Amino acid sequence: MEFLESVTITPFVMIAQDFPVFFGEVVFNGLLTGVLYSLVALGFVLIFKASGVFNFAQGAMVLFAALTLVGLMELGLPVWLAFIVTMAAMVALAYLVELLVLRHLINQPDIILFMSTIGLTFFLEGFGETLWGSNVKKLDIGIPDVPVDVAGMLFNSFDLIAAIACALLVTGLAFFFQYTPTGRALRAVADDHQAALSVGIPLKKIWIIVWSVAGIVALVAGIVWGAKSGVQFSLSLIALKALPVLILGGFTSVPGAIVGGLIIGVGEKIAEVYWGPAVGGAIENWFAYVLALAFLFVRPQGLFGERIIERV
């Protein structure tokens, strides 16, 4: 009874009390985290759309990019140069993945491709840490980290700047997909591989491009997460955080990834702050999954996913 009350009544009373300032802070902090989830989910969606590969290595790519960036900075390179070199490394990685892995696995069942990306995950984690060591590294790219007062609510200036940067990146990507010839080719490939091939779109080149873009997105995600919590092994686990975002938003939808990320971010924060104490805390790990699962019962294809039509 007491438990029921602590789950069904107390949280709402608390929300009413906290309204609007503290509750607003919780929601906005959720949104800021949500932007980061969107960023990681976006990497998944890009690759899934263009090649049908469920790229589990996205998290490892985040780790690898962040490790490389920090490693280069420790070697004495200025931030901007390290950033460019890391970007080049991610493009090279994309090229190698296409050349060594994807090319040989054309026409294999989805699950084989999925498993090969898990193999890639192991490889990248091992490679990154062999190259740069496994200590927790501090990533300082010179963004101020002070509390900022916005309309009576306290925020972290770093979070705000990161969120704005992410939003800009996402908008830029949306424009890239919508208006450039390459973007159009990408969308064509996503729609139908064979049709795209038959009108002369080079499939292999497209794959390299999406893996590169996903790599750069991973780099940005790695910088933001790395600067927040240090560059360490657990970075590769944020891939697991992005998965519920994917099922919520739909595997094939870029807007879905963004909106899904925001919903998960806010939902998770609210649940942790108001429902967490009742059930013993640390529910962030699974809450997003349960939220997404509940959602799937209503819309199996996700928020913006294409309607699944099956024929025999």
Added chain:
Amino acid sequence: MLYRETGQFKTTYAADQAIFPIFQDRVFLFAIIAFAYIVIPLIASEYWLQAVLIPLLIFAIAAVGLNILTGYAGQLSLGTGAFMAVGAYSAYKLATGFPELNIIVVFILSGVSAALIGIIFGLPSLRIKGFYLAVATLAAQFFLIWMFNRVPWWYNYNSSGTIIAPPREVAGVMLTGPTATAETRYLLVLTFCILGGLLAKNLVRGRVGRHWMAIRDMDIAAEIIGIRLLPNKLLAFAISSFYCGVAGALLLFSYLGSAETEAFDIFVSFEVLFMIIIGGLGSILGAYLGAAFIWLLPIFLTNAPQLVGLSMPVDFQKHLEVMIFGSLIVVFLIFEPAGLARLWQIGKEKLRRWPFPY
């Protein structure tokens, strides 16, 4: 193989339907089983039994279970670790709550409780499929592990949060606990492994198995020809989770001795999934081969540098190991996506005609 089946006529339906219709295959199989039961306990050292063979056989049980679900019924699951945890924690609660209960019965019952949980988390499979389902089973993974961590009832309110396998004996022989010898634990696990394999083999070549394969190949078409999806998919989840539950209980009682939830985290799920992919989806033999490959590979990688006289810092070697493991998986998938079971089949065909190339 190096022999022919010439002259072996099947005169009854039973002979025609046998799992091993060829006489020499049966001899070969019984020889292996006899070797595993009699020779290995005599010659294997404590290290080999404890660190290699016992966990290998336990993971083989889990791999058979996952192969039923993923390889035969086509439902991709990443919740294996959680279902094993359900088995382990149920076994712990049953064994400490009812000390007089036979430990074998405890293992079976913990499999049953894992099966019930499996049915609950299998329900989404009716609405969603493929990777959406895989992510949905991750919900089981994270939620169950969190629950076992957070609800003290599961670990009898002890302060460390660790579950410890209590010593239990059957017919005067110590089967679990610190005083049980590696040999008895090995034999117990081996028995479960063989019986489980036999049961699974008979399930998948019977009516139920055919239904599962039809659903795997195209569930809409299966539905149209009159296979009911609801009971069959849930049955696949239940039986698969039963195997995982028993494997989890054995992992705690026969291998680890004491465990926390970390022993059943998401990497266990991936490991078992690797086993069935490398072994061969939709093959019981493949589950065993894959389990052996995935379990032995890291051990080999750990020991290989010393064998060739190379020494390097520990953490450097650890990273290198992970890296080589990952790339070997990718290489293997590229060269033989159908798995070790397929390699075995090809080898058998080749040997059958050996030394003639035609």
